[in-house]
Amino acid sequence: MRLVTFTDGMGARVGALDSSGAVRDITAVDSSLPRDMLGLIASGRMPAIGDAPVVPEARLLAPIPRTPKNVFCVGKNYHEHAKEFAGSGFDGGAKDVVPPFPVVFSKPHTSIIATGEPILGHLDPTGGLDYEGELGVVIGKGGRGIAKADSLKHVFGYTIINDVTARHLQKRHSQWVLGKGLDSFCPMGPAILTADEVPDPAKLTLTTWVNGEQRQHASVSDLIFDIPTLIEAISAGITLEPGDVIATGTPVGVGIGFSPPRFLASGDVVRIEVPGIGMLENRVA
Structure with a gap:
């Protein structure tokens, strides 16, 4: 459903x-x-x-207009995107191209908007606006210390996230909250596909278009750290609550992966599709 x-x-x-x-x-x-x-x-x-x-x-x-906590996000979680990010000059001198453990940050609930709502590009004064299509995992049964073997029993369903990023702010501040947590920088939706409809989330695919041009396409099976690993890692010391959302990371093809970078501009439309969930589409204001 x-x-x-x-x-x-x-x-x-x-x-x-x-x-x-x-x-x-x-x-x-x-x-x-x-x-x-x-x-x-x-x-x-x-x-x-x-x-x-x-x-x-x-x-x-947005399916969950205000999550119980900040939206949990995972950085550099597809192999090719990790290489792309490392070579972009925006990685802040990180030593590991592929991280040995999940890189987790968060976006405040004030960044959440619905499909069809505008991304407020003017809030990034540096002109480095970028898109990141991602699969979002919605927690159902909460808990702390959730083992990988039990993790999918704690999933209520799946949605789509656009982890919009101000790249220059991300690089400037090292920690990513200010580059990724601005108002309207977390489009979510259009729906939550309930977990009973997804026997194996690794078989889902994600595609991103900008102004009708395909930029990203990947299978969730390509994640470096799969969904059970992410749930185990985050819940090890943080209690997950019903309605918490985990954005699992973006595949290769973001704007900074091009030479020169292809940042978003006013009027650009980002559309992200995960078959079964639907399409999340937002225009840059």
Whole structure:
């Protein structure tokens, strides 16, 4: 099932996308369901579309407009992108092209926007705006010290993330929060594909286009540190909560990988697709 958060002038609530892409109001047929995504995830309930009515004026919000904590992000987690980043001059002199352990940073919830909302490019005064298409993992059952063997039991579903980055700020400050955590720099959506629909997340693929030109295409199986490893590493000392999101890293093909770099400009459109989840599309304002 593809679950969404939407609004239609009657308040934000959870819904589901049917096979045609229409939004159906699942709370209209079961008033006991939580109306927000975090509440639904924490409840452990899996709704059914059934006779849920179509909402013709629905506008999609980010599936989780405000995560319990900052969005967890993983850097340099595809082999070819790790090489690309190391050779770009923006890596801050890191010694290891391929990191020996997951590189984890975070983006604040104020960076989260929905598909269709503008990326506020003017917040990067340095002119180094870049895109990073990524698969996002949504935690269902929380916990600390989650073992790899049990990790996928803690996954509620999967979404798409654009880890928008101000490259010069990223390099200038060494730590990545200021380069990656600006308002609107975490487009998310359009939906959460529930884990029961994804027996093996490694078989998912991700493709990114900029103004219709394909820039990235990879299989999730190419991750250096796979999803179970990431969940184990993050939860070792940080309690994961229902609705926490982990962005798993971006493949080769980002703007700084070109010579010269191909940074985003006002009016550019970034579209990211993971079959089964849908398309996340945002224009640079």
